[in-house]
Amino acid sequence: MSAGLLALMDCNNFYASCERAFDPGLAGRPVVVLSNNDGCVIARSKEAKDLGIPMGAPEFKCRQLFARSGVAVFSSNYALYGDMSARVMATAGAMVPRLEVYSIDEAFLDLAGLPGSPDSNSRLIMEAVKRATGIPVSIGVGPTKTLAKAANRLAKKDPSLGGVLVLPEGPEEPGRAGRLEGPGGPEGQAREAFLTRVEIGDVWGVGPRYASRLRDLGVLTALDFIRLPRDWVRKKMTVGGLHTWLELQGTPCIPMEAAPKPKKSIVSSRSFGRPVTRLEDMREAVSQYASRAAGKLRAQGGLASAVLVWVQTNTFIAGEPQYSQARSLALNPATSNATEIVRRALEGLTGIFRPGFRYKKAGVMLLGIEAEASAQLSLLRQMDGLAERDARAGQLMAALDHVNAKWGRETLFLASCGVARPWGMRQARRSPRYTTVWSELPVAYA
């Protein structure tokens, strides 16, 4: 994606918002969504966060609080979340020259070249997505992915911004001469004021370990960070840290493929070198992406609950017929088996591929990722009581922590049981699959 005007669109409390979209009775009520097999909390509405329900809390520990506070509790419904994700992406994607799916509930949008201000364009996108899907989103805009991500974070934290934060445009590239605005100019000041508000741990690409080391050195904000000498950053934090350092100063240098791993989902997607028109070629590409995604999944010891596949033409070539469609299919039971994941992805592709278009891009996303190890962990818990005192469980926890440290905090969750059981998953409180199963459609009373 080019330099200039990048937006990061992020759905607010995505899973909880999906549940609300079809059940108006949930408005204003705390909503939580549980992991596979109803093990622990993986999503919370704002009201649920306000109650102090922590992310990842085991369901059995929260049962009383749920009952006392009237919390609406749902089993995860990845058929619904995948379909709603596809709708969000399609709606936003139709309004911008380029959209890159980053995770199930986030995408980078290229706003360059659109008429109107970035702020008003972002608000139009936000409203269009809200109307089409009922899902509220926040949008952060900046000259680089890292700044867009940081702006998004503040847009979410600060309700007075109304869901959109656009950073001042056109920061100078380091060493670029001929600009009237120095760092002390009004733009520079506004950017510095912004960077002071971004905590170092919230900077995209700065993992928890780097964050704590930096805090020890007194580097508490993004502004503190960019004031570190370039050579120091390069030496202590490798080239990844340097990229973050440059991006925070407005120099784009993180291509999508090298972007930090998203939480909760694995994406494998690429633009084609030349347009693809035949289903055979598309099947080949999708198979490749699906098996690559399955490889990443196994590398992190996870099981996926659903696969989402999408295809799109080049939206902004005038005069060419355009088409963009996505479909999600549940993997039940959750699996890391490449054959099964490829099979389901191709099944999805078959449903959405239409002849007569010049396709520019296809992608595969795995969602509802949970730890394979947690299955064994839950068995150990049952046998030995408290997991904390059990050496074997401790080892598994350590393995889990290792994976989470490496791939991001919310990559793996503890589920009470993630194994394939012949009678299927425990999903006692799954909402209807409102958009993908004929017998589970929403009901309107007449």
Add this chain to the structure above:
Amino acid sequence: MTIHNVMPKQTPLLLPLAHAPAGFPSPAEDYLDQHLDLNDHLVRNPAATYFIRVQGDSMRGAGIASGDLLVVDRSLSARPDHVVVAAVDGDLTVKRLKRLGRGLVLAPENPGFEPIALTGERAVEIWGVATHVIHALTPGAGR
């Protein structure tokens, strides 16, 4: 060439493909290649369109019966005389949006039911605009 895979499995009404040329498609093939898909007729904006099941008889006069399927587009702005799906007291309901004096009401089309005022203390929100109703003429013909 695997022609049959191209067809969406759940689309019931398809005309057979007469001709499937290989190689790069010319513009004319856009027409040759088409099978008629009811989605094209019923769904203008797929990302914003939902299928909703009707339950109840308050919209009989509008040709909407219990068990029918509504095609609802959430991206459309509701205007007076549109049939809309609205969220009322925590449930979805289908009614016709009507002007009444200076206000708006959700009007049933069955004399046995009362209109719902959009002003007032009830929490009412328009959820989407119903663009089509699918009614099975033979019992058991639909899904």
